[in-house]
Amino acid sequence: MKIGIVGRPHVGKTTVFNALAQSNAEIGGYASTQNINLNTVSVPDERLEPLSEIFQSKEIKTASIDYIDGGGTSRSARTSDIGLMAKAELDTNVLAELRTVDALAHVVRLFEDDTVPHVDGSVNAKRDIESINLEFIFADLTIIEGRLERLEKLLKNQKTPEHQNEFRVLTEFKQTLDSGNPIRSLSISENDEMLIRGYGFLTQKPMLLIFNIGEDQLTIADEIIDQYAIYELLHQTSIIVLAAQLEMEIAQLDSADAVVFMEAMGLKQSAMERFIQTSYELLGLITFFTGGPKETRARTLCKGQTAVEAAGSIHTDFATGFVRTECINWEDLVNCGSYTEAKSKGLLRTEGKTYQVQEGDVLNILANATS
Ligand SMILES: Nc1nc2c(ncn2[C@@H]2O[C@H](COP(=O)(O)OP(=O)(O)O)[C@@H](O)[C@H]2O)c(=O)[nH]1
Ligand SMILES: [Mg+2]
Structure with a gap:
């Protein structure tokens, strides 16, 4: 499973990435094509240990999730800095990378911090969500319009059923996107899905909204969840609220210190655990096991x-x-x-x-x- 972390500049994407991947990528920087951060985290699973004893396995292998932190590129940051509502903000290479992921995790800033100005001048979750949605809608439209033009020419010469079907599906997608809605809001038949799978449309991917709160907002985290729960009513969309900076600091502690620290902060599960659980639910994933003398292994499959x-x-x-x-x-x-x-x-x-x-x-x- 591969997840792409996206969002407006300086909302805490790299901080979230570090918290999840327990890594140390440079925060505060601009992502660019050269420094898309990639990381793999293993999915902890308490069932593996007792199973490995039965199999007398030499090794335990967990399932894993790949993350990329690439959304909100240098161009995105700069065009916004100078006040342009840039349509094609995202770098094409970053977009190409994002098209390969199974789900998008959009980091939405809720923390207030005067030392980290928001590129749009204020903290506003709704505006940020709409802005990223628009960016992805525009990216998908660009591909669809190009392909529709090509298909029109092809269909003039020869009306193959494949091309006719693709034309029909893409026309429907275009109408949806033109009215400001993501492709994930449509229900798509399995046959149609096969026709367009290769495009990796961004607005078709399941969306996890990560609301990044400040440490000072932890006490009102439940109210914040209620406030944004409305987004969960959207098709293939889940939400999670976390204090990314704090979680990143916890992720960098050794595990004994982390437990003590989390208890003190009233956190029951780490960001990584909650994120994994939510992503599995969002993507409809289940875990099955295989075992033998060599290894006991957790593997993922769709429900x-x-x-x-x-x-x-x-x-x-x-x-x-x-x-x-x-x-x-x-x-x-x-x-x-x-x-x-x-x-x-x-x-x-x-x-x-x-x-x-x-x-x-x-x-x-x-x-x-x-x-
Ligand atoms: N106060 C506060 N600052 C944060 C939080 N998350 C990120 N930041 C700061 O916001 C800045 C941008 O963070 P970064 O992760 O690089 O954002 P990105 O541009 O979206 O990748 C950095 O200076 C972070 O230290 C947070 O939860 N609280
Ligand atoms: Mg970053």
Whole structure:
């Protein structure tokens, strides 16, 4: 899973990135094509340790999330500085990078700090959200208009069903974007989705709004959540409120100090844990496990995906040669203490290709060699 962190200049994107990725990228700087920050964080999972004991694995492998911090580029900052409402603010290279992500995390500034002036002169969450939405709408429109022009020419020569369909879908997208709405607000059929997947439209991606509050606003965090909860009513949109600067400082402590510090601040879960949980929910992701002497491993899948798709996510050959899978809930397996015990209790099931994998399933996939 890959997530792109975007937002207006100086709202705390890099600070959020550092808090999440537990890294040390330079804050206060302008992002540019040369310094898109990339990082991978592992997704902590308490189920792995007890499972690895059953498998007697040498290694534990967590699932991971890739983050890029690239939105709000140097051009974006400068054009805004001189008061232009720049339409094509985002650097094309940053946009290209963002088109590859699974979800966007938009950092929205709520903290007040006179030493960090807002590029638009004041802190205003609604304005910032609209401004970034517009930027992405414009970026998608640019691609769609170009493609529609090309398709029109192609269709004049030959009316292939593929091109006709693409023309229809893109025309609908254009109308939606022209009226100021993101593509994610539409429901798109699976067939149509296949036609346009390759474009990586930015306004089609699920959106996580991260409201960045100051330490002094922590006591009213719940009221702030209520105030912005309205955004969660939007299609494929989630919100999270966090004090990024404080969370970044916590992320840089060693874990024992971090626990003490978090307790003192009344924080139950780290920013990273909350962010991971919210992103999994937003993207409809579930975790399943595989294990053996070599490794016990957590893997991600979309809700509703099947055993053969799970096999394919491990290796394409596993999908092609898929025979069946043994399947058991992780907790049942841990409670039984061994596969033999689980089998004798009748908790180990055999499932076929179309079985919908459930959160916490442990799979042992049987596949024929295909080459
Ligand atoms: N007071 C305060 N300052 C913050 C907070 N988050 C970020 N900043 C400051 O805002 C400035 C811009 O932060 P940065 O993460 O570089 O923003 P970016 O341009 O969006 O990547 C830096 O000086 C940060 O120290 C916050 O929660 N509170
Ligand atoms: Mg930055």
